[in-house]
Amino acid sequence: MLMARAGYHPDYVFALHHLTRAFTGERSKFAAFFSGHPRWETRDQRSERAYADALAEYDRLWPDPISSPGGPPPAIAFVSKPHATENKRTKTADIELPLYCRNSSAPVIIVMHFIKDNRELPALSEEYRDASGNLEFQQKAECFDKDDAAPVVIHLPATLVPVQSRKVQALVSVFDSRGELLERFKAFDVRFPKR
Numbered sequence: 407m408l409m410a411r412a413g414y415h416p417d418y419v420f421a422l423h424h425l426t427r428a429f430t431g432e433r434s435k436f437a438a439f440f441s442g443h444p445r446w447e448t449r450d451q452r453s454e455r456a457y458a459d460a461l462a463e464y465d466r467l468w469p470d471p472i473s474s475p476g477g478p479p480p481a482i483a484f485v486s487k488p489h490a491t492e493n494k495r496t497k498t499a500d501i502e503l504p505l506y507c508r509n510s511s512a513p514v515i516i517v518m519h520f521i522k523d524n525r526e527l528p529a530l531s532e533e534y535r536d537a538s539g540n541l542e543f544q545q546k547a548e549c550f551d552k553d554d555a556a557p558v559v560i561h562l563p564a565t566l567v568p569v570q571s572r573k574v575q576a577l578v579s580v581f582d583s584r585g586e587l588l589e590r591f592k593a594f595d596v597r598f599p600k601r
Contacts, residue, residue: 407456410464414476416457417508421480421588428579428590481510483549483580483588490576490596493561499598501560503578507549512583516558518543520567521575521593527567534566541566549580564598572598 410416468474486504493500507514520527520541529535529542536542543566547558567574575593582588 407460407463409476410460411467412476413464413468413474415464415471415474415479416460417479417482418476419460420482420484420508424482424589425587428587479509481507481582481586481588483507483510483514484552485578485580485589485591488576488578488591488594490594492597492599494599496561497564497599497601499562499564499596501562501576501596503558503560504555505547505549505558505580506552506555507588508551510549510582510588513546514549514588515581515583515585516545516547516560517579517581518560518562519577519579520571520596521577522571522573527571527574530566530568562596562598564601567598569601572600574598 409418464474471478484506488504489502491500491502501518503516505514505516519536520543526538526540528539534541534543543560543562545558545560549555564572574596576596577593578591579587580589
């Protein structure tokens, strides 16, 4: 509420949570139980409950966001737990990524990196190689408001990974059209089908 009164859109709270979590990581629920500070996910949930009141206060005091000290609200993305399926028929690993955005009209870029034995997988082809030579898969996606959102479906060909690396972990990051990080989700298991 304090930020809203000072002229900063309430979405700056979520942007701060997401960036801090992306660069510092999320503690386990067990570690958070013994900590004096909640997890970033918990902070998002608590902030969401106060969001409507803070937004009403902000809108009342700053009818023109451009003239507020914080300027227009930041684009933010929310990613929920992805679901990975091994699709033997199409020889793809299919990822269903629950995603929605606020304050974003342009498509977002979903970037996936893959980890095996605590190391990033090297790319097998130039097309999917990042600057460090590691495997990176990118896909543009429309990112709608929560009420209009549907999960983004990503089909990852089995040829992306070496034959001996069919079971990997994927790390998902979401960027805006300018390349600014909006959200990062912790690593999750993905199993690729045999080629």
